[in-house]
Amino acid sequence: MIDLVYIAILKANRLRPTTVRLAVLSVMSDYEEGTHFTIEKIFDDLISSGVRKSVGSIYRTLKEFEDSGIVIRHQFDSIGTVYESNTGPDHDHTVCVVCGKIKEFYKPEFDSLRKEVVSESKGRLIKHTQTLYVMCEDCL
Amino acid sequence: MIDLVYIAILKANRLRPTTVRLAVLSVMSDYEEGTHFTIEKIFDDLISSGVRKSVGSIYRTLKEFEDSGIVIRHQFDSIGTVYESNTGPDHDHTVCVVCGKIKEFYKPEFDSLRKEVVSESKGRLIKHTQTLYVMCEDCL
DNA sequence: AATCTTAATGCGAATTATTTGCATTATTAA
């Protein structure tokens, strides 16, 4: 059973290994590292793999996955809501305002600066978002 | 006529000085510097000042103002869409995940780092968003 | 394995936020 690892992931998050959840994990696992995908793409890819699941269930599933930390949800200007697998290290994004391509970047210096900001205000940092809207090399 | 300055702002942006636009500018001018407001707040504040304008027109007006650079629109997690007057210097935001309070911060070092990121990818920076979700001092 | 309990699913309706078409009205240009 190829699903064993998905079942383990779900159980580790107190989620029953059901057909919808396993199917969503399965299509997600076919994406390249760093792929950003929509609810609709998951829906379509499930159809392509011969599995029809309701859009409502996919919304619910991705919300559960987000709560569990299995995926991260982003809202980008003029692109809307996309998700990505929460594997790999922390990072921020660039989005090309022309072609819409999303890339990731990481610079540890940002983290230190952010820590300074919150400590100056005596708060505690829970999470952050940073997106650079660019014209990418190809579009220039 | 107290509106003269608003009329000037609108004309400078090739927008006819109409009642809706002038009324929106007027309620906005009553807000403290750095206030973040919703469409609904504008609507309510117009009502309070004895002016009833359609929600649709307020949406249209704020979109025009955004295109003209008169306001900036933000989308914050679990808060939604808010606007602020585009006066004063560039800045990013902290949002308290408990009380929802929005504050501004500015550190020039962020700008240099962002420039590094886009120059490394040979792109051009158009704009950026950065939001730190925190527990603020009061909520801790 | 049969049954009980609880959670997940599908479906369509409901919600929320926003946009749009169009007839009417206001603003600017002639």
Place this chain on the structure above:
DNA sequence: TTAATAATGCAAATAATTCGCATTAAGATT
């Protein structure tokens, strides 16, 4: 002052997401 153009109100349309609830599936219990 009239002609041309743009803005407004209103209601309907759209888009994205959530929800209620009856049905089904999964895990626990006997």
